[in-house]
Amino acid sequence: MTASTTAAFDQLKRAFPDKVVTPDAVSEYNTAVSCPWSQTCWTPAAGYVYLSNAQELAEALDIVKRVGSKFTIRTTGHNPNSGFSSADHTAIVLDIRQFQSKELSSDGVARVGSGNTWGEVYVWLEEKKLSAIGGRDQQVGLGGFLLGGGMGALPNLYGLGADGVKNFEILLADGRLVNANATENTDLYCALKGGGSNFGIVTRFDLETHPLIRVQYTINLYNPEDYVEIIKATIAVQEAMENDPKIGLFTNFNNGFVAVGLLYGDTPTEKPPVFEPFHRLESLMATALPSTDGTLLSLAQAMGHAQEPKKRAICSVTTKVSQSLYEEAYKSWNETCKRLPAGCVLHYTIQPMGKAGIKAGKDRGENIMGLEDVPQCWWVFTCEWPKDDSDDAVAQKAVDTMAKSVEHSAKEKGLWLSFQCMSFAGASQKVLGSYGADNVNRMQETAAKYDPEGVFQKLQYGGFLLRDNI
Numbered sequence: 001m002t003a004s005t006t007a008a009f010d011q012l013k014r015a016f017p018d019k020v021v022t023p024d025a026v027s028e029y030n031t032a033v034s035c036p037w038s039q040t041c042w043t044p045a046a047g048y049v050y051l052s053n054a055q056e057l058a059e060a061l062d063i064v065k066r067v068g069s070k071f072t073i074r075t076t077g078h079n080p081n082s083g084f085s086s087a088d089h090t091a092i093v094l095d096i097r098q099f100q101s102k103e104l105s106s107d108g109v110a111r112v113g114s115g116n117t118w119g120e121v122y123v124w125l126e127e128k129k130l131s132a133i134g135g136r137d138q139q140v141g142l143g144g145f146l147l148g149g150g151m152g153a154l155p156n157l158y159g160l161g162a163d164g165v166k167n168f169e170i171l172l173a174d175g176r177l178v179n180a181n182a183t184e185n186t187d188l189y190c191a192l193k194g195g196g197s198n199f200g201i202v203t204r205f206d207l208e209t210h211p212l213i214r215v216q217y218t219i220n221l222y223n224p225e226d227y228v229e230i231i232k233a234t235i236a237v238q239e240a241m242e243n244d245p246k247i248g249l250f251t252n253f254n255n256g257f258v259a260v261g262l263l264y265g266d267t268p269t270e271k272p273p274v275f276e277p278f279h280r281l282e283s284l285m286a287t288a289l290p291s292t293d294g295t296l297l298s299l300a301q302a303m304g305h306a307q308e309p310k311k312r313a314i315c316s317v318t319t320k321v322s323q324s325l326y327e328e329a330y331k332s333w334n335e336t337c338k339r340l341p342a343g344c345v346l347h348y349t350i351q352p353m354g355k356a357g358i359k360a361g362k363d364r365g366e367n368i369m370g371l372e373d374v375p376q377c378w379w380v381f382t383c384e385w386p387k388d389d390s391d392d393a394v395a396q397k398a399v400d401t402m403a404k405s406v407e408h409s410a411k412e413k414g415l416w417l418s419f420q421c422m423s424f425a426g427a428s429q430k431v432l433g434s435y436g437a438d439n440v441n442r443m444q445e446t447a448a449k450y451d452p453e454g455v456f457q458k459l460q461y462g463g464f465l466l467r468d469n470i
C-alpha cells in the first residue's frame with residue numbers, strides 16, 4: 001500500500017467495517033483479485049470496498065478524495081483492460097456490484113442500479129413483458145456497457161444501449177447526486193452516452209423500455225476455408241439490414257470454425273429469407289444453437305455461459321463494408337495465427353452496425369460518439385491465452401497487428417472510419433479522440449464543469465480518460 005491508500009483504508013474501515021477487504025483477509029482478498037473476466041486484470045489492489053448504495057459511495061469517494069488516494073470503479077470486471085476496473089497496490093477498487101435496485105416508473109421507464117448485469121435486468125423486465133436494449137451476454141454489467149456505447153444483439157432496432165438511457169443518476173466529485181437527461185444537465189447527458197467514466201460515477205440508469213422484443217436466433221459453425229462465401233453471405237445480410245432493422249448478425253472467425261449468429265427481432269413461422277445466403281453455404285460444420293424463438297434474455301443466457309479463466313487482450317477498428325477488405329482481414333488473421341505460440345487463440349468478430357441504428361441514436365437526442373451515417377463494421381480482435389506471462393507481449397501484439405492491418409487496408413481503400421467503440425477497444429487505443437475534435441471539446445468542457453478539480457482525471461487509476469485518451 002502507499003501512504004494515501006493506507007490513510008484511506010484507516011478511514012474506510014471505520015466507516016464500513018464489514019465492507020472493506022484488504023490482503024490480511026486472504027480468502028476474500030483472493031476472490032476480489034480474481035473477479036475480472038480476464039486474468040490480465042487479476043492484479044492485487046491495495047484493497048476492495050463493497051458499497052451498497054449511493055450514500056455509501058459518496059462517503060467512500062469523499063474519503064478517497066480527501067486523502068488523495070487512487071481508485072477505480074468496478075461493477076462486474078468484464079472489461080479486459082488491466083487497471084480499468086482493477087488496480088495494483090497503489091489504488092483502491094470501489095465495487096458497486098451491490099447497486100441492485102430495480103423499479104419500473106409509471107411511465108414505463110426501468111430505473112436500475114448500475115451494479116446490475118444484463119441478465120438480471122432482462123429477467124426482471126421480461127416478467128413484466130418488457131425489454132430494454134442491453135448486452136448480448138447475460139453476465140456483462142450495465143456500467144461499462146452503457147457508458148461505452150453498448151452494442152446489443154439488434155443494434156438497428158432502437159440504437160445502442162447508451163441511446164436508450166433516458167436519465168443517468170450520477171455521483172459527482174463534489175458529492176452531489178444529480179440527474180442528467182434531456183431537460184436537466186443536458187451537456188452531461190450527452191457526454192455520458194459513450195464518454196465513459198470521465199465525469200462521475202453513475203449510480204442508476206433509467207432505461208427506455210419496449211414491449212417484449214421476441215428474437216429468433218441460430219448460431220451456425222462454418223468451415224473457415226470457405227471464407228470468401230462466408231464473407232459474401234455476411235455482406236448480403238449487412239446490405240439487407242439497411243432495409244430491415246430487425247436483422248442482427250455477428251460473424252466470428254475462430255480457431256477451426258466461423259461462428260455466425262443469425263438474429264432476427266421477431267419470431268416469424270418461416271425462417272427470415274435474409275439469412276438464405278448462409279443457409280445455402282455448403283461449409284456448414286455444425287449448428288451450435290438451433291433456430292430458437294426466444295427473447296433478449298434467452299439469447300443472452302445462451303451466449304453468456306461461464307468461460308474458462310484466461311488472459312485476454314482486445315483491440316478494435318471501424319470500417320465501411322467491403323468484400324475485398326473483409327477478405328484481406330481474413331488473410332492477415334490467418335498469417336498472424338501461424339506465428340502464435342500453442343495455446344494462444346486469436347479470433348475476431350465482424351459486428352455490423354447499420355444506418356437505422358445510428359439514426360435511432362440521433363432520434364433519441366444524440367450521443368457523444370460522432371458516428372458517421374454509413375453502414376459499418378465494428379471489428380473486435382481478441383486474443384486468449386493461458387496465464388503465462390511469457391505470452392503477454394505476443395498476444396497483445398497479435399491483436400494490435402490485426403487492428404493495424406485492417407486499418408491500413410481500409411485507409412488504402414477509403415473505407416476507414418475514425419470511430420472506435422469503447423466496449424471493444426484496447427487500453428492504448430485513443431477511443432475518446434476517435435469521436436472527433438468537436439466531441440472531445442464537448443467532453444472536456446463537460447468534465448471541467450462537473451468535475452472542476454479534475455478528481456476523475458487525477459485520481460482514477462485507469463480507463464479511457466480525457467487526461468491521456470484524446
Ligand SMILES: Cc1cc2nc3c(=O)[nH]c(=O)nc-3n(C[C@H](O)[C@H](O)[C@H](O)COP(=O)(O)OP(=O)(O)OC[C@H]3O[C@@H](n4cnc5c(N)ncnc54)[C@H](O)[C@@H]3O)c2cc1C
Pocket residue numbers: 037072073074075076077078079080084085096114135136137139140141142143144145147148149150151152153196197200201202203423424462463464
Ligand atoms: C463476455 C463479454 C461479452 C460482451 N458483450 C458485449 C456486447 O454484446 N456489446 C458490447 O457493447 N460490449 C460487450 N462487451 C464489452 C463490455 O461492454 C465492456 O467490457 C464493458 O466495459 C464491461 O462493463 P462492466 O461494467 O461489466 O465491467 P467493469 O470492468 O466493471 O467496468 C468497465 C469500465 O467501466 C467503468 N464503470 C463501470 N461502471 C461504472 C459506473 N457506474 N460509473 C462510472 N464508471 C463505471 C469502470 O471503472 C471500468 O473502467 C462484452 C464483454 C465481455 C467480456
